[in-house]
Amino acid sequence: MGVVKDWRDKELSISEVIRKYPHISPFVIIKTDVQRRGVNYTEKALAKVDPDIHQVEYRGMFREKGDATPVSLILRDGTSILTAFSVEEGKREPILVDVIDDRIVLVDQGEILEEVEYWEKPDYYDKFTSSGKPMWQIAAARPQRIDINPNQYCQFWETPGHGCKYCSIAATYNSSKENKPKILNVDDIAETVEEALKEPGRYESIFLTGGSILNGKELLDEEVDLYIEILKRIGKNFGGKRFPSQLIGTAFNEEQLRRIYDTTGLTSYTADIEVLDKDLFEWVCPGKSARIGYDEWKRRLYKAVEIFGVGNVTTGLVVGVEMATPKGFQSEDESLEKCLAEAEELAKHGVSTVGCVWNVAPGSVFFNQMSPSLEYYIRFADGLDQIRRKYNLNVDMDNYRRCGNHPDTDLSRI
Ligand code: SF4
Incomplete structure (x- = not known):
C-alpha cells in the first residue's frame, strides 16, 4: 500500500476546510486530519x-x-x-x-x-501490582479518565468471517510478543485503580471496555459477569455509591442491563453500533449482525435509556467505514444524509451518537481501503453535534476531558 499521488487534488486541504467552516473550531479540524x-x-x-x-x-x-x-x-x-x-x-x-x-x-x-x-504520564504508571504486573499494562490514562480494557481479545473472531472489518484486535493480539493474557486479573485492576485515584485532581471518571465475550447461559452473560465483578471492586473506592463511570460493552439484553445497573455504581453505558445503516452493518460487522442484529442493537440501546436515563447512553461509530468499497455509500452527500437521519432517530429515543475517525488499520480486513475526505469528517461531526443540541442530549461521559477521541464531542464542549 502506498501513498495515492493525487489525493490532495481531489479534496479540500486543512486550511480550505477551516475557511469554509468558520463555525467549527480549527483545533478540531486539525485534530481530525491528524487522526485520519x-x-x-x-x-x-x-x-x-x-x-x-x-x-x-x-x-x-x-x-x-x-x-x-x-x-x-x-x-x-x-x-x-x-x-x-x-x-x-x-x-x-x-x-x-x-x-x-x-x-x-x-x-x-x-x-x-x-x-x-x-501528554503527561500519571503517577501510577511506574508502579507494580502485588502480583508484579506493571500498572501501566493494567490501566491507561486519558486526560482525566482511567481506562481499563479487561478483555484484550474478541470472540467474534472465533467464527470465521465474523470480526468487524475495520478492527485489528485479533491481529494485534495474535502478533503480541508479550504473551498477554486474554483477560486481566481483577485483583490487578482493583489495585491499579486504587493507586491511580491517589493522584490529586487528575481523574474525573473511570472507563471500561474490551472485546466481546459471547459465552454464557444467555449470549454475553460472561461479559456482563466480568464487568459486574470489576465494577463492584472499583466501586469500593466510592463507598458502594454510583460513581462517574462509563462502560462500552456489547449490546446487552434488558435483564443484563438491569443486572449491571442494580448491582454496580455504573453511571453510563455505550454499545457501539459502528455504522448507521442496516445493510452496511451486516457487511461491516457480520458477527454483531448475526448474533444480535441491527434492529435489536437499537432496541437494546433504547432499553438502556429506560434504565440508565436520558443523557447516559451513547453509541459509537467508526466514521468513514460507511464509505468503504465496494458496498459502502457511493457519495459523501448520500452517506451524510442517511447516517445523520439514523443518528437523529437514535437521539429521539435519548441515545447520543459519537464518532471516531476511521484510521485504516494494518491487520484489519479493510487494511487496503481509503478513508473519506477531511471535509466529510467535519460535516459528520458538525451534524452529530447539531443533533445533540436539538435533542438537548448531554455527552459528558465522552467529552474532551474524559475521552478526547471524538471530533463531534469536542464541538459539544462549547
Ligand atoms: S466487536 Fe468488532 S470492533 Fe469490537 S473488538 Fe470485536 S471485532 Fe473488534
Whole structure:
C-alpha cells in the first residue's frame, strides 16, 4: 500500500476546510486530519520525549528511551489527539511532528499547523501490582479518565468471517510478543485503580471496555459477569455509591442491563453500533449482525435509556467505514444524509451518537481501503453535534476531558 499521488487534488486541504467552516473550531479540524492521516515524528520531536514525564509507548521490545513515542498529543485549547493508533503506511502522507524554534509543532507540506504538547504520564504508571504486573499494562490514562480494557481479545473472531472489518484486535493480539493474557486479573485492576485515584485532581471518571465475550447461559452473560465483578471492586473506592463511570460493552439484553445497573455504581453505558445503516452493518460487522442484529442493537440501546436515563447512553461509530468499497455509500452527500437521519432517530429515543475517525488499520480486513475526505469528517461531526443540541442530549461521559477521541464531542464542549 502506498501513498495515492493525487489525493490532495481531489479534496479540500486543512486550511480550505477551516475557511469554509468558520463555525467549527480549527483545533478540531486539525485534530481530525491528524487522526485520519496519522503522524510521523522527526528525530528532533522524539528527542523531546521524556519517559519520566510523558505517557509513551515503545516501538521496540526493550523499552529504551530513544524508542519511546508519545501516546497522544494535546493542542493549545486542551483538545486531545490520540495518535497511538496511527498507521505507519497510509494512502495519504501522515502529518509530521517536528521541532521548530524549540516548539513542538504539527507540520504539513512544510507549513506549521499548530503547536502541540505531549501528554503527561500519571503517577501510577511506574508502579507494580502485588502480583508484579506493571500498572501501566493494567490501566491507561486519558486526560482525566482511567481506562481499563479487561478483555484484550474478541470472540467474534472465533467464527470465521465474523470480526468487524475495520478492527485489528485479533491481529494485534495474535502478533503480541508479550504473551498477554486474554483477560486481566481483577485483583490487578482493583489495585491499579486504587493507586491511580491517589493522584490529586487528575481523574474525573473511570472507563471500561474490551472485546466481546459471547459465552454464557444467555449470549454475553460472561461479559456482563466480568464487568459486574470489576465494577463492584472499583466501586469500593466510592463507598458502594454510583460513581462517574462509563462502560462500552456489547449490546446487552434488558435483564443484563438491569443486572449491571442494580448491582454496580455504573453511571453510563455505550454499545457501539459502528455504522448507521442496516445493510452496511451486516457487511461491516457480520458477527454483531448475526448474533444480535441491527434492529435489536437499537432496541437494546433504547432499553438502556429506560434504565440508565436520558443523557447516559451513547453509541459509537467508526466514521468513514460507511464509505468503504465496494458496498459502502457511493457519495459523501448520500452517506451524510442517511447516517445523520439514523443518528437523529437514535437521539429521539435519548441515545447520543459519537464518532471516531476511521484510521485504516494494518491487520484489519479493510487494511487496503481509503478513508473519506477531511471535509466529510467535519460535516459528520458538525451534524452529530447539531443533533445533540436539538435533542438537548448531554455527552459528558465522552467529552474532551474524559475521552478526547471524538471530533463531534469536542464541538459539544462549547
Ligand atoms: S466487536 Fe468488532 S470492533 Fe469490537 S473488538 Fe470485536 S471485532 Fe473488534
